[in-house]
Amino acid sequence: MEMMQYRPWKKEEVKSIISSSNEKLPILDIQLGGACNLHCIYCDTPKYGFPCSVNLSAIEKLMKDGDVKWVYVCGLGEPTAPANLRHLKQILEWCKEKKIGLSMFSNVLNLDDELLEYIDNDTLHILFKLDSFKADRMAYLFGTTIDKAQKMKRNYAKLLEVTHAKNGVTNLGASIVPTSVNYDEMTSLINWCMNHGVFPLIGQLEDAGSCSKIYQELEVKEEDLMKFRNYLSDNFGVNYEMPICPATISGIHITNTNNIILDEKTGLSCPWFWLGEPKIKAIGNINDMSYDEIVKKILEYRNSKFNDVVDMEKHIELYPFGGCGGNVKQLLRTYIDASKRR
Numbered sequence: 001m002e003m004m005q006y007r008p009w010k011k012e013e014v015k016s017i018i019s020s021s022n023e024k025l026p027i028l029d030i031q032l033g034g035a036c037n038l039h040c041i042y043c044d045t046p047k048y049g050f051p052c053s054v055n056l057s058a059i060e061k062l063m064k065d066g067d068v069k070w071v072y073v074c075g076l077g078e079p080t081a082p083a084n085l086r087h088l089k090q091i092l093e094w095c096k097e098k099k100i101g102l103s104m105f106s107n108v109l110n111l112d113d114e115l116l117e118y119i120d121n122d123t124l125h126i127l128f129k130l131d132s133f134k135a136d137r138m139a140y141l142f143g144t145t146i147d148k149a150q151k152m153k154r155n156y157a158k159l160l161e162v163t164h165a166k167n168g169v170t171n172l173g174a175s176i177v178p179t180s181v182n183y184d185e186m187t188s189l190i191n192w193c194m195n196h197g198v199f200p201l202i203g204q205l206e207d208a209g210s211c212s213k214i215y216q217e218l219e220v221k222e223e224d225l226m227k228f229r230n231y232l233s234d235n236f237g238v239n240y241e242m243p244i245c246p247a248t249i250s251g252i253h254i255t256n257t258n259n260i261i262l263d264e265k266t267g268l269s270c271p272w273f274w275l276g277e278p279k280i281k282a283i284g285n286i287n288d289m290s291y292d293e294i295v296k297k298i299l300e301y302r303n304s305k306f307n308d309v310v311d312m313e314k315h316i317e318l319y320p321f322g323g324c325g326g327n328v329k330q331l332l333r334t335y336i337d338a339s340k341r342r
Helices: 011-019 056-065 082-098 113-120 135-142 146-161 183-195 209-213 222-236 291-314 328-340
Strands: 027-031 070-075 101-106 124-129 172-176 199-202 251-254 259-263 280-285
Touching: 011 328, 027 056, 056 082, 056 291, 070 082, 082 101, 082 113, 113 124, 113 146, 124 146, 135 146, 172 183, 183 199, 183 222, 251 291, 259 291, 280 291, 291 328
Parallel strands: 027 070, 027 251, 070 101, 101 124, 124 172, 172 199
Antiparallel strands: 251 259, 259 280
């Protein structure tokens, strides 16, 4: 049995996008503001007061000039929080007009009819938080109330009404983080996803942000994480691997203040695959750089770090799953292979 794939991470498309990353970067990876309607106890970016100052005019110009194929919205905070929602919906409307897909990480607490329509017409693809079905446990993990946890559960049901799962590809993914709190519920969460056409994105806990204070308390050991890979193999006949997020290699990462940032150690566009507090390199600002200038600057920095990346990959072990962006060893190997083909 083939594993259900999340549409923005469909292997064939990812391969095509990454193969062109030596010349162009067709993904805009946009951080909105830090505002959030939850306060997850393991939040890796607790920057709730950071404003959403993204220059929409500059974003529109990049979408026009850059032959953009996808837009990703994954942080800092919750894209549907009131302080971020206007920017999100404007970008979604441009994506709809230009037939560009948008992938968003969301807790879906503020899911509304307009967002559901964008999902239904295949503009919006969502990775939504799913760590438990127990309202009291959700309230604890997500730093919220029982009432809001119940609302999230109702919104999970609404998402199933606009799930487009066919030919092994789906527009919905569930972000599941195994912790000591929800460990006993993991197989139920996996079953729900597999039975409803939702891709289960099982990501390891990141030792960053608020989580650093309680990481050891919440951490699930690697040998226990492996049990869930075995469960998927034994019960669904799939060889589960953390998919590679193409925005890490083929994206332009734009912060809430319009800066263009890279992972300092590798030059890759998103630094969260390290499962720890990232080290950031800012290389410019979208307010005063064209798409071509941005791509040139990114590739120049990457080239300066390439030999370091080759050495890193040799000395890194495979994780049971990996974090946001993919399993670090597989991610670096994919990047190296693509770079050698230039």
